[in-house]
Amino acid sequence: MRCPTGALQFERKDDGPAEPIPAENIILIEANGPLYVRGKVELTDMDGGVLHQDTRVALCRCGASKIKPFCDNTHLQINFQAEAGVTDNREETVDLKPVGPIKFVLAPNGPYRLQGNFEIRSADGRAIFRGNKTALCRCGSSQNKPFCDGTHKSIGFLAE
Ligand code: FES
Incomplete structure (x- = not known):
């Protein structure tokens, strides 16, 4: 349960309790690295088809992972540079849990595209944004990480 990427999973064979679902949806921004997500997480396609369900997962934000949307540490090879906080003064949009x-x-x-209540935290654990859609x-x-500013179009980003 301490595996930060969710790559290591387990199944109890002794009828013991399964891994609990985290009480809150937290997105932790790793400086120069991925988004560590904790919560009742679902990855879906645009039609709502469920691609993956998890309680902890590391999602690529450098754009170069070979196993998108998951992080495969390629950010280290390409020397991805991104702060662990927000680059604008965006206010929390919703006061919610x-x-x-x-x-x-x-x-x-x-x-x-996020749907559902969440909190974004910088690497030091500070809450920097709460919302239900972004x-x-x-x-x-x-230029406005961790948020999308539309640059993916001008650079011809490709990801299924
Ligand atoms: S996905 Fe990077 S700017 Fe939109």
């Missing part, structure tokens, strides 16, 4: 299911809709060649960059080139 980050509970319930959260969907990451994978826009083809575009961002993660688009997070996954091409690596937004």
Whole structure:
């Protein structure tokens, strides 16, 4: 359960309790690295088809992973540079508790479109944004990370 990327999973064979679903949906921004997501997470396509369900997952935000949308550490090879906070003074949009299911809709060649209550935290654990709808960059080139600013179109970002 301490595996940060969710790559290591387990199934109890002794009827012990399964891994609990985190009480809150938290997106932790790793400086120069991925988005670590905790919660009742669902990755879907644009039609709502469920591609993956998890309680912890590391999602690529450098745009170069070979196993998108998951992080494969390619950010280290390409020397991806991105702060762990927000680059604008965006205010929290909603005063809410980050509970319930959260969907990451994978826009083809575009961002993660989030649906559901969530909190974004910088790497030091500070809450920097709460909301129930936004688009997070996954091409690596937004000038307003972690949010999408439309740059994926001008750079010809490709991701299914
Ligand atoms: S996905 Fe990076 S700017 Fe939109």
